Structures are given as structure tokens and as C-alpha cells.
Amino acid sequence: MSFLITGGKSQTGLVAARFLKDAGKNVVIASRNGLVPDGYVSVKLDWDDPSTLEAPFATGQTYQGVYLVAPLGLGVVDICKNIIAFIDVAVKHGVSRFVLLSGSMVDKAGEYGVAKVHQYLEEKKLDHFALQPTMFMDNFLLTYAKGIREKDVIETDTPNAKIPMISVKDIGRFAGEALLKDEINITEMKVLGPELVTFDQAAESLTRVLGRKITHQVVSSEKVVENYVSIPKLGWSKAFAQFVVVAGAAVNAGSEERLFGLPNTLVGKETFEQWAERFKSSFAPST
Numbered sequence: 001m002s003f004l005i006t007g008g009k010s011q012t013g014l015v016a017a018r019f020l021k022d023a024g025k026n027v028v029i030a031s032r033n034g035l036v037p038d039g040y041v042s043v044k045l046d047w048d049d050p051s052t053l054e055a056p057f058a059t060g061q062t063y064q065g066v067y068l069v070a071p072l073g074l075g076v077v078d079i080c081k082n083i084i085a086f087i088d089v090a091v092k093h094g095v096s097r098f099v100l101l102s103g104s105m106v107d108k109a110g111e112y113g114v115a116k117v118h119q120y121l122e123e124k125k126l127d128h129f130a131l132q133p134t135m136f137m138d139n140f141l142l143t144y145a146k147g148i149r150e151k152d153v154i155e156t157d158t159p160n161a162k163i164p165m166i167s168v169k170d171i172g173r174f175a176g177e178a179l180l181k182d183e184i185n186i187t188e189m190k191v192l193g194p195e196l197v198t199f200d201q202a203a204e205s206l207t208r209v210l211g212r213k214i215t216h217q218v219v220s221s222e223k224v225v226e227n228y229v230s231i232p233k234l235g236w237s238k239a240f241a242q243f244v245v246v247a248g249a250a251v252n253a254g255s256e257e258r259l260f261g262l263p264n265t266l267v268g269k270e271t272f273e274q275w276a277e278r279f280k281s282s283f284a285p286s287t
């Protein structure tokens with residue numbers, strides 16, 4: 001039996017895949033385009049296309065666990081509906097454990113993100129675990145790297161935010177561990193980093209690691225939206241960027257800070273500064 005990692009070459013999925021492989025397990029990566037790292041078998045799966053939901057099982061492959069990853073912002077079609085249909089297919093083919101990547105701000109009783117998938121796993125009493133991570137440190141590679149490379153600045157509209165930022169490396173390991181666990185007693189946990197980090201502190205860490213002064217500048221929400229929309233790799237519409245800014249306002253008001261120190265949370269090992277050291281080449285100045 002194998003483990004199936006959905007979400008193609010997602011950041012956390014690839015860490016989970018490596019973790020399982022290192023533990024001697026067979027891993028198959030479900031991908032829209034088959035572009036997966038060397039050494040992994042891939043199968044077709046596209047949350048936007050219901051005709052692909054049976055494909056991971058078409059070769060007779062069996063899976064003991066599946067990691068469910070949806071893209072940020074979901075899509076134009078109701079991805080949750082298709083993920084739920086996939087869960088039914090997977091159960092029919094003997095899958096006995098589902099690990100869902102959700103988020104700390106996703107209320108499972110609500111409509112946002114993968115809430116409906118989380119509700120479904122509970123309603124059907126399936127063996128499952130929902131990871132609810134706070135902000136990924138790795139967001140810096142996408143949302144702030146351009147400003148750091150070009151202007152030595154991190155621009156935010158969240159001067160008061162204190163966030164237990166978590167690295168993708170820690171989240172992926174937690175996903176792998178949840179897939180391998182003998183028994184799951186608590187079915188959902190917030191996933192936090194080992195310390196609260198402000199954007200001023202992130203700038204100080206980057207200053208130390210990069211050996212040049214990085215400054216946190218507080219700008220208007222409109223400027224943050226403009227920054228997000230100007231990063232082609234993010235591919236965010238103005239409406240989605242505005243939505244992210246609204247979520248940022250909740251973070252600024254303490255939504256993530258309040259989670260730090262609560263019981264029954266998964267706490268990662270990597271600090272922001274250790275993470276920055278690992279990725280420092282991504283912040284080298286533009287020439």
C-alpha cells in the first residue's frame with residue numbers, strides 16, 4: 001500500500017512526500033500535469049476536473065492514507081465539492097486515513113477555504129486529521145521577496161501583528177506524521193511556529209542573516225493590495241488580494257497571537273531566523 005499526496009508539487013506536500021519516503025513508504029503524487037520531482041510516481045488528479053477523481057485508483061494502486069491539499073484561494077469551480085466526491089471514491093477504494101491541510105483562520109462550520117471538506121470528514125466519521133496552520137514563513141518568498149530584493153523593505157499594513165509563523169518544513173513533517181500515526185485521538189490542531197514574530201522582528205532577523213539593513217515599512221492597505229497584484233507568480237486578482245488584506249486586519253488585531261501557548265497545538269521547531277538562513281539566497285539584491 002502507498003500514500004497519496006494530492007496538490008501536485010505543493011510546498012507542504014513535497015515535504016510530506018519526502019518524510020514518508022525516508023520512512024520507507026511508497027509515495028504517489030497526484031498532480032494536474034505530472035510535473036513531480038524525480039523519484040516519485042505521479043497520477044493525474046485535478047480538483048477542477050471531476051473526470052480525474054478516479055484516476056489515482058485506475059492502475060489498481062491502493063493507498064492507506066491521503067494528504068488533501070487545495071490551492072490557496074480555491075478556484076472558479078467549487079473545489080470542495082470535488083474534493084468531497086474524491087473522498088467518497090477513495091473510501092470506496094479502501095483509503096482509511098485522510099489528512100487535510102486547512103488553516104488557522106478557517107472555521108470548519110463556515111464556508112471559507114476547505115471548511116466544507118473538514119465538515120464532511122467529521123460528518124462521515126472518517127479517520128482524519130486537519131492541520132490548521134497559521135501564516136507560513138515561506139510566504140516571504142512570494143509576497144515580500146520582491147520588496148526585499150529591490151528595496152530592502154518589507155511593506156505591510158499590519159504593524160501590530162504578532163504571528164507564530166510556521167515553516168513549510170515543519171507543516172509537511174506534521175502531515176507525514178499524521179499519516180503514519182497508529183491512532184488519531186484529537187482530529188484537528190492549530191499548527192504554530194516556536195515563537196511569536198512581528199514584521200519588525202522579521203526585518204531584524206533578515207538584516208542579521210543577509211548582512212544588509214532590511215526595514216519594515218507600514219503602508220496603506222491599498223498599497224499592500226497593489227503589491228500583491230503586481231507579483232505575477234502569485235496570480236491574485238484584486239478582489240482576492242483585498243480579501244487577504246481583510247484577513248491581515250484580523251491578524252493585526254491579534255487573531256494568531258491568541259493561539260500561541262494554547263493547549264493541543266502542534267508547534268514546529270524552526271525559528272524565523274533559521275528559516276531565513278536556509279533561504280537567504282532568495283533575498284539577494286536585484287542587480
Ligand SMILES: NC(=O)c1ccc[n+]([C@@H]2O[C@H](COP(=O)([O-])OP(=O)(O)OC[C@H]3O[C@@H](n4cnc5c(N)ncnc54)[C@H](OP(=O)(O)O)[C@@H]3O)[C@@H](O)[C@H]2O)c1
Pocket residue numbers: 006007008009010011012013031032033035045046047048069070071072073075101102103104113132133134135136139
Ligand atoms: N500560505 C499560508 O500562510 C497558509 C496558511 C494557512 C493555510 N494555508 C493553506 O495551505 C494550502 C496551500 O498549501 P501549500 O503551500 O503546501 O500549497 P502550494 O505550494 O500553494 O501548492 C498548491 C498546489 O496545488 C496544486 N493545484 C493548483 N490547482 C489545482 C487543482 N485544480 N487541482 C489539483 N491541484 C491543484 C498546484 O500543484 P501543481 O501545479 O503541481 O498541479 C500547487 O502546487 C492552501 O489550501 C492554503 O489555504 C496557507
